[in-house]
Amino acid sequence: MRHTYKISGMTCDGCSAKVSFLLKKVPDVADVAIDLEKGTADVTMHSHIPTPTLQDALKDYPKYQLTGHEHGHEPVLDVFGNPPEEEKRSWAETYKPILLLFGYITVVSLIAGYSTESFSLMLFMRVFMAGFFLAFSFFKMLNLKAFAESYAMYDVVAMKFPAWGYVYAFIELALGIAFALEFEPVYTNSFTAVVMSVSLIGVLQSVLNKKTIQCACLGAVFNLPMSTVTIIEDGLMIAMSLGMLAMYI
Structure with missing residues (x-):
C-alpha cells in the first residue's frame, strides 16, 4: 500500500x-x-x-x-502530536517578522533623522543601514550553520563556496558597525553596493525560476519563502548605499 x-x-x-x-x-x-x-x-x-x-x-x-495522509483516515498531527498551523497564510501573516523589523528600524531612523534642526536624509539612511545589518546579522548568528546551509541553496557565491555563508553573516555585522560609526563611508557604501548586488543575483534567479525555497535573510529563525519581498529588500539596500555614496562624493 x-x-x-x-x-x-x-x-x-x-x-x-x-x-x-x-x-x-x-x-x-x-x-x-x-x-x-x-x-x-x-x-x-x-x-x-x-x-x-x-x-x-x-x-x-x-x-x-x-x-496525516491525504485520504484523511488518520488525524493530522505534527511530530509533537499537535494539530499543525494552517498552511495557507495571508501575505501579511507570512512576512510579519520582516515587516515588523523594517517598521521598527524605519521608526528609529526617522527619529534620528529629525534629531537635527532639519530632517537629515543622510542620517536617516545611515541609521537605517546600521539597524538593518545589525538586526539581520543577529538573526543569522542565532544558528549560523543553518543559515549557511540555507544561503547555499540560492546564493551564487555560496553555492560554489559553502563557507561564504559563514563569512557573509560576519560581513553584515561589520557593515552594521561601520554604518553606526560612520567608518570610511565611501568605502563602506561601495562595498555594500557590491556585496548586495552579488546577493541579489541569486535571489533574482530563484524567484524568476519559481523555486520554492526558504529565504535566509533572517537566518533559520523564520521560515520565510523567497519572493519579490527579498528582491525589494536587497534592492533597497543597494539604492540606499548608492544614494549615500553619491552624497559623500
Whole structure:
C-alpha cells in the first residue's frame, strides 16, 4: 500500500534526502518518493504504519513536520502530536517578522533623522543601514550553520563556496558597525553596493525560476519563502548605499 503525506520544512535536495533516509528506516517502509516542489512524500509500506510512527522518525529534526495522509483516515498531527498551523497564510501573516523589523528600524531612523534642526536624509539612511545589518546579522548568528546551509541553496557565491555563508553573516555585522560609526563611508557604501548586488543575483534567479525555497535573510529563525519581498529588500539596500555614496562624493 502507498500513502501520500504532507511534509513541511523541506527547502532543498538535501532536506528531501534526509527525510527519505529517516522514513526508510521505519520498519515496513518499502520505499519513499519525495516531491520537493509539492512538499509531499509518497510512502510505500508492506503493512499499515500509523502516522505517529512516521512522525516519530522525524522527531530529531523538528523543522520537518509530517502530517496525516491525504485520504484523511488518520488525524493530522505534527511530530509533537499537535494539530499543525494552517498552511495557507495571508501575505501579511507570512512576512510579519520582516515587516515588523523594517517598521521598527524605519521608526528609529526617522527619529534620528529629525534629531537635527532639519530632517537629515543622510542620517536617516545611515541609521537605517546600521539597524538593518545589525538586526539581520543577529538573526543569522542565532544558528549560523543553518543559515549557511540555507544561503547555499540560492546564493551564487555560496553555492560554489559553502563557507561564504559563514563569512557573509560576519560581513553584515561589520557593515552594521561601520554604518553606526560612520567608518570610511565611501568605502563602506561601495562595498555594500557590491556585496548586495552579488546577493541579489541569486535571489533574482530563484524567484524568476519559481523555486520554492526558504529565504535566509533572517537566518533559520523564520521560515520565510523567497519572493519579490527579498528582491525589494536587497534592492533597497543597494539604492540606499548608492544614494549615500553619491552624497559623500
